[in-house]
Amino acid sequence: MVGFRTGLQIGVALMxxxxxxxxxxxxxxxFTLINATVFVSMGVLALSLGLIWGFGGILCFGQxxxxxxxxxxxxxxxxxxxxxxxxxxxxxALPTAVAAAxxxxxxxxxxxDVYMGVITLTTTLILFKFANSTAGDQWKIGSSPLGGxxxxxxxxxxxxxxxxxxxxxxxxxxxxxxxxxxxxxAAAKLILRTRFGRVSVAIKENELRAELLGYDVRLHxxxxxxxxxxxxxxxxxxxANCVFVSPTMFSLSYAxxxxxxxxxxxxxxxxxxxxxxxxxxxxxxxxxTLSMIDPNLLLGALFMLAVVAVPKGLLPTATNLLAxxxxxGDES
Amino acid sequence: xxxxxxxxxxxxxxxxxxxxxxLGLAVVFGMMRVINLAHGEFLMLGGYTAILASxxxxxxxxxxxxxxxxxxxxxGAVVERVLIRRLYGRMVDTMLATWGLSLAFIGGVTMLxxxxxxxxxxPFGSFGIGRFHVxxxxxxxxxxxxxxxxxxxxxxxxxxxxxIARGTMQNAEMAAALGVSPERVYALTFAAGxxxxxxxxxxxxxxxxxxxxxxxxxxxxxxxxxxxxxxAMLTGTLVASGLLGSVLTVFTFLTTPVFGEVxxxxxxxxxxxxxxxxxxxxxxxxxx
Numbered sequence: 001m002v003g004f005r006t007g008l009q010i011g012v013a014l015m016x017x018x019x020x021x022x023x024x025x026x027x028x029x030x031f032t033l034i035n036a037t038v039f040v041s042m043g044v045l046a047l048s049l050g051l052i053w054g055f056g057g058i059l060c061f062g063q064x065x066x067x068x069x070x071x072x073x074x075x076x077x078x079x080x081x082x083x084x085x086x087x088x089x090x091x092x093a094l095p096t097a098v099a100a101a102x103x104x105x106x107x108x109x110x111x112x113d114v115y116m117g118v119i120t121l122t123t124t125l126i127l128f129k130f131a132n133s134t135a136g137d138q139w140k141i142g143s144s145p146l147g148g149x150x151x152x153x154x155x156x157x158x159x160x161x162x163x164x165x166x167x168x169x170x171x172x173x174x175x176x177x178x179x180x181x182x183x184x185x186a187a188a189k190l191i192l193r194t195r196f197g198r199v200s201v202a203i204k205e206n207e208l209r210a211e212l213l214g215y216d217v218r219l220h221x222x223x224x225x226x227x228x229x230x231x232x233x234x235x236x237x238x239x240a241n242c243v244f245v246s247p248t249m250f251s252l253s254y255a256x257x258x259x260x261x262x263x264x265x266x267x268x269x270x271x272x273x274x275x276x277x278x279x280x281x282x283x284x285x286x287x288x289t290l291s292m293i294d295p296n297l298l299l300g301a302l303f304m305l306a307v308v309a310v311p312k313g314l315l316p317t318a319t320n321l322l323a324x325x326x327x328x329g330d331e332s
Numbered sequence: 333x334x335x336x337x338x339x340x341x342x343x344x345x346x347x348x349x350x351x352x353x354x355l356g357l358a359v360v361f362g363m364m365r366v367i368n369l370a371h372g373e374f375l376m377l378g379g380y381t382a383i384l385a386s387x388x389x390x391x392x393x394x395x396x397x398x399x400x401x402x403x404x405x406x407x408g409a410v411v412e413r414v415l416i417r418r419l420y421g422r423m424v425d426t427m428l429a430t431w432g433l434s435l436a437f438i439g440g441v442t443m444l445x446x447x448x449x450x451x452x453x454x455p456f457g458s459f460g461i462g463r464f465h466v467x468x469x470x471x472x473x474x475x476x477x478x479x480x481x482x483x484x485x486x487x488x489x490x491x492x493x494x495x496i497a498r499g500t501m502q503n504a505e506m507a508a509a510l511g512v513s514p515e516r517v518y519a520l521t522f523a524a525g526x527x528x529x530x531x532x533x534x535x536x537x538x539x540x541x542x543x544x545x546x547x548x549x550x551x552x553x554x555x556x557x558x559x560x561x562x563x564a565m566l567t568g569t570l571v572a573s574g575l576l577g578s579v580l581t582v583f584t585f586l587t588t589p590v591f592g593e594v595x596x597x598x599x600x601x602x603x604x605x606x607x608x609x610x611x612x613x614x615x616x617x618x619x620x
Contacts, residue, residue, distance in 0.1 A: 110608050113423070115559050118367075122556060125552045126593060130590055133588070263428065297435070300434065304415060304429050307428045307432065
């Protein structure tokens, strides 16, 4: 059922994930390793947008809403339960449900692309403002204060399931994060091979035609959007594990960065967004150490350049170049 | 009784603020179908122009009402020439590019002026209604919103330039055949929209204070207003401002400003679910 090519791609991705999980913790310092975990968690976020934008045609400007919701739910639930085991399903279910609800309002209202972008962006901005305003003792969920601008610094790291006493070390969390990224990639690839995935791509290519052929466009879009919300929530949980949750997870600059990663990496690919994410993260981390240039300025300039100069993204441009070179090699 | 009057005045000034911050966006989006995500930063630049000018000892009215639209209009013209022009007809790409622009402006201004709030004192002081005080400047904003809407309406409806602009937006090729250069019309319209945004920034600077990220506080509201308004840009913006501004102010009074904004968003999403083409997609279709 799964084609050879898809199988190969999934195999290579999983192999790379396992290799990274085995090798990197041996050679990287702890600080670099934690940073790498952050990159990987954002890679999951980038993948979620790459899936719904590149293969469903849903340009969500506020994918960070689900990322942040996942992180916050995880933090609040695990503080309340005193155990992270049941916090995880909850933190995956909430963003998925919110995505489904938002998707219902947008797709069943048949709001056009552009309006959808604005609504999703506004959603994440409102969450950002709300999370920022929750400073003080009156803002608590159960025993967990929400912390306003400071977020929840005491976000507990994952523990061994049903054993809250044994917390995982940062290198173990890195292994989990990398494996999650690999599995998400595989899952996305497999979803695209199913009937549901094929119909989603068809809708992206020509919505009217898909509808006239009898497919329920609204339902497919909503479902794919919910899958994206699920993945973004997973990214949020991983992020909460290596840093801690704070309103910046919802912020405009994060929301903007996700789009840049996908755009730079290449829309319509799944590996591209992850590659774009890690490249640009490395670059911004480096830019953050420069005191001369404001990172926002650099990002903004990069963003404009990407739209104007490489509208297809790095990965497709590179594959095209390689294909051309190969063809030339064959001819000569 | 006094309290009711004060609340009513607050609602009116909330609506007026919404009209002021949305008008520039409405012109650019309504006329050109360009989603300008750097709109908030145009406001911010207008605010900075006002602050810097009044810091230099320039007359307060000159620095609030005259310089911001001039400076930001000029910046808008440059942006159109360098960036927007390459992307006409590619709506999503335009959106992304202007978002990049917005980030770049925030970064640039942070580098130049630092990440701190600067203010400018509001003219007029306040007047009393019974036990309460109302800021005179809020009432000035109401007046300004009315005057601005009238000016936009008059320019579009009564002047030859407005006629040409509307004609070009309807059918650029036909306009070109009649000897109008669509490129110039687009450039001027975008600059005019930017100038309106700059003026808005100057107008709200005394109320809101100015900092590099101030645009993000307004962009969401402005967008929601324009989009809920729908196709008829001026009428739509006014009606949507009236509706959403009232919801915002009432909920702010009842709860907190944050819940006011949440109520505004929820209201807008529900409205768009019911009227996907905005308010003027269903009602008042033929209005401007």
